[in-house]
Amino acid sequence: MYRRATTLARWLGAVALVAAFALPAQAQRNVTLRLNTATLPDTTKITTDIQVRGNVGDGGDGADTLPDGNVIDWNDGTTLRPANDGGDYWSISFQIPEGDDQQLDFKFYSTQAENVTQIGGWEDSSDQPSGNYLIPGGTGDVNLDLHYFNKTGSNQPYEWRPFGAEGDSVAVWFRVYMNTQQAIERGYDRGADPAVSVRGAPDLGGSQDGGATTIDWGTSNISLTRERAGDDTKPGYDLFSGRVAYPASAVGQLQNYKFFLEPGGWEGPNATAGCSDDNRCFTVPAQDTTLMWVFYGDSPALGSEEPVTSQIIFQVDAEPLQNVGILDLTRGDEFQVRGGFNGWDCPADNQDDCGLFREPGTLNFGNVIPVTAVPGSTSQYKYFVVLQNVDQTANPNFGYEEPLDFGGGNRTFMFQGAAQQDIGLEFYDTIRPGNVIGATEGSVDVTFRVDMTPALSYPGEDAFDPATDNVYVAFEDQIWQLTQGYQPGVLTGGIDPDFFLSPIGNNVYEGTFTVQAPTYNGIGYAYAWGSASDATTREGAGGFDPGRRRYRYVLADGNGDFPSAFAFSPDLIAGSSELNKFECNPTDPLYADRVASGFCQPNGYVEMTTGIEDVGGTQPETALLSANYPNPFRSSTTFEYALPESGSVRLAVYDLTGRLIATLVDGVQSASTYRVGFEADGLANGVYLVRLQAAGSVLTRKITVMN
Numbered sequence: 045m046y047r048r049a050t051t052l053a054r055w056l057g058a059v060a061l062v063a064a065f066a067l068p069a070q071a072q073r074n075v076t077l078r079l080n081t082a083t084l085p086d087t088t089k090i091t092t093d094i095q096v097r098g099n100v101g102d103g104g105d106g107a108d109t110l111p112d113g114n115v116i117d118w119n120d121g122t123t124l125r126p127a128n129d130g131g132d133y134w135s136i137s138f139q140i141p142e143g144d145d146q147q148l149d150f151k152f153y154s155t156q157a158e159n160v161t162q163i164g165g166w167e168d169s170s171d172q173p174s175g176n177y178l179i180p181g182g183t184g185d186v187n188l189d190l191h192y193f194n195k196t197g198s199n200q201p202y203e204w205r206p207f208g209a210e211g212d213s214v215a216v217w218f219r220v221y222m223n224t225q226q227a228i229e230r231g232y233d234r235g236a237d238p239a240v241s242v243r244g245a246p247d248l249g250g251s252q253d254g255g256a257t258t259i260d261w262g263t264s265n266i267s268l269t270r271e272r273a274g275d276d277t278k279p280g281y282d283l284f285s286g287r288v289a290y291p292a293s294a295v296g297q298l299q300n301y302k303f304f305l306e307p308g309g310w311e312g313p314n315a316t317a318g319c320s321d322d323n324r325c326f327t328v329p330a331q332d333t334t335l336m337w338v339f340y341g342d343s344p345a346l347g348s349e350e351p352v353t354s355q356i357i358f359q360v361d362a363e364p365l366q367n368v369g370i371l372d373l374t375r376g377d378e379f380q381v382r383g384g385f386n387g388w389d390c391p392a393d394n395q396d397d398c399g400l401f402r403e404p405g406t407l408n409f410g411n412v413i414p415v416t417a418v419p420g421s422t423s424q425y426k427y428f429v430v431l432q433n434v435d436q437t438a439n440p441n442f443g444y445e446e447p448l449d450f451g452g453g454n455r456t457f458m459f460q461g462a463a464q465q466d467i468g469l470e471f472y473d474t475i476r477p478g479n480v481i482g483a484t485e486g487s488v489d490v491t492f493r494v495d496m497t498p499a500l501s502y503p504g505e506d507a508f509d510p511a512t513d514n515v516y517v518a519f520e521d522q523i524w525q526l527t528q529g530y531q532p533g534v535l536t537g538g539i540d541p542d543f544f545l546s547p548i549g550n551n552v553y554e555g556t557f558t559v560q561a562p563t564y565n566g567i568g569y570a571y572a573w574g575s576a577s578d579a580t581t582r583e584g585a586g587g588f589d590p591g592r593r594r595y596r597y598v599l600a601d602g603n604g605d606f607p608s609a610f611a612f613s614p615d616l617i618a619g620s621s622e623l624n625k626f627e628c629n630p631t632d633p634l635y636a637d638r639v640a641s642g643f644c645q646p647n648g649y650v651e652m653t654t655g656i657e658d659v660g661g662t663q664p665e666t667a668l669l670s671a672n673y674p675n676p677f678r679s680s681t682t683f684e685y686a687l688p689e690s691g692s693v694r695l696a697v698y699d700l701t702g703r704l705i706a707t708l709v710d711g712v713q714s715a716s717t718y719r720v721g722f723e724a725d726g727l728a729n730g731v732y733l734v735r736l737q738a739a740g741s742v743l744t745r746k747i748t749v750m751n
């Protein structure tokens with residue numbers, strides 16, 4: 045049993061009790077709600093208790109038990125607690141009964157706003173006669189648009205938006221808490237009306253006035269406004285926020301920035317991984333987004349500097365790790381949790397602050413660990429497996445998980461400072477049963493393709509030289525390496541010198557690796573270049589944040605079966621100071637919301653490599669494939685294709701016997717017109733076929749090589 049586990053045991057018993065008394069199956073509707081809390085004039089944390097309160101049916105005040113066993117009520121008896129998807133974003137899915145008389149009345153509620161900051165936990169009234177938000181009775185699932193917590197003092201419809209951008213631009217909402225130790229040192233005066241702004245790299249064109257003046261390092265063009273003026277005792281008084289609109293051309297690019305206090309108060313250093321120098325940064329998303337509030341200078345808030353000790357419940361499910369052939373309890377394999385709170389260490393003779401212990405009859409490991417920190421601070425951690433068949437002395441870091449959901453980055457939780465805090469049951473490496481490629485499914489030939497052009501501009505000796513450098517895939521997940529038969533310490537930097545990519549023209553390289561089962565379908569990797577003995581140059585910024593490496597997924601079909609061959613859509617080398625792009629884990633319950641927020645990429649996404657250009661244009665009614673130009677051609681040619689809708693796209697070149705010559709696109713693309721180049725280096729004279737499969741159509745054109 046767990047140490048210090050009395051409370052945990054009661055919690056597990058409560059879960060079992062709920063399961064035991066679950067109601068019989070009945071006709072139901074699935075409801076999905078999404079919430080943004082940036083509109084709460086408060087320092088809302090990702091661990092804040094957010095609730096959905098309400099009732100179903102007759103409009104009474106009593107509790108209603110839902111088909112899935114949840115309870116909805118107008119008080120703390122509700123069990124509907126949305127999960128944080130990252131930053132200001134929350135989501136929850138639950139079931140309600142079918143029927144015309146089964147209307148759902150509800151509102152969101154914040155216990156922090158009610159009990160801690162005392163601004164009232166309820167949202168303000170809606171625009172409905174009842175003052176609540178509602179889903180009419182009926183049949184069919186309901187998936188509502190993003191809702192912003194209504195604390196405006198007036199009635200608002202569910203779809204209310206506090207900010208936005210016009211035309212094809214994208215709005216980004218910045219927030220910073222100013223009453224910090226560093227801000228005071230820089231001249232912040234709570235009794236005055238300080239000028240707080242955002243300064244940053246101007247090349248993306250972010251502005252507040254339609255583009256007349258853009259964000260800049262030298263001028264405070266982007267001003268922020270105090271959220272709750274007048275009473276300096278109220279939450280929100282020290283929060284400053286404002287909107288910046290970015291043109292569509294900035295989507296997917298990195299914005300470096302800092303908060304600035306007039307006349308000379310630069311914050312920092314912040315030293316965020318993936319950002320240049322010591323700046324903050326983010327990738328401009330494809331839709332309006334809020335950036336979660338931060339402390340100015342990442343400095344402690346005044347009045348909150350004293351640390352406290354809390355008992356944190358850590359739990360990890362190891363069953364999928366056993367299913368891929370790594371975990372063996374009969375030999376004494378163990379689990380730990382390591383983080384900043386215990387010095388990222390777990391000595392064998394003292395595991396009180398790090399050891400996790402098996403719950404009898406399960407593959408769940410857990411413990412109640414004391415953590416001392418400042419309330420409101422963020423704690424980083426990872427789970428660690430001690431495999432008895434691995435020499436831990438020779439490989440001291442072997443066993444750290446590389447969580448798929450976070451692109452290999454560290455896990456985090458916001459430290460609440462309560463006597464006890466449960467961060468929930470988690471999967472080791474976020475491997476879930478749906479990620480496992482079983483032993484009976486055999487091997488999968490996985491094809492990697494990368495455009496190396498950006499690496500030509502890497503600084504100094506790190507620059508890629510096509511004449512002398514080989515291109516490698518560096519497998520950077522050690523547990524995954526073990527499933528492939530690699531022993532710890534054998535692969536230098538994750539590189540197998542016998543597996544390198546071959547050039548196929550125009551700085552594009554390709555290679556196929558046979559993945560052996562059992563394993564999991566998420567492959568963590570980065571591209572590297574150099575010689576087999578000295579391939580030391582890696583793409584990207586590294587670090588420990590999400591995006592420290594790429595993750596791509598071999599995707600199963602609708603029956604859950606994995607293919608014998610799979611090609612990842614083309615990658616584009618990341619810049620030397622950029623975070624790598626990574627796919628969202630298809631088994632993540634929050635997959636859709638993580639994609640929507642820009643946290644990670646949709647499965648099968650296509651990077652805009654130098655050989656594929658999105659040229660826009662009017663969307664056709666059906667897919668189109670243009671004639672190539674020039675034609676005939678000697679070494680290279682170009683053609684365009686147009687998509688009427690977003691979806692899977694495959695564009696490939698074949699010879700007249702049907703043999704595949706080159707795959708130019710294989711992934712998901714948005715509706716638009718694209719221009720792609722094709723290099724014919726090494727091809728014999730003759731006629732070839734270009735085939736486009738998209739939007740339910742298969743289109744073919746002939747191209748002619750003539751040297």
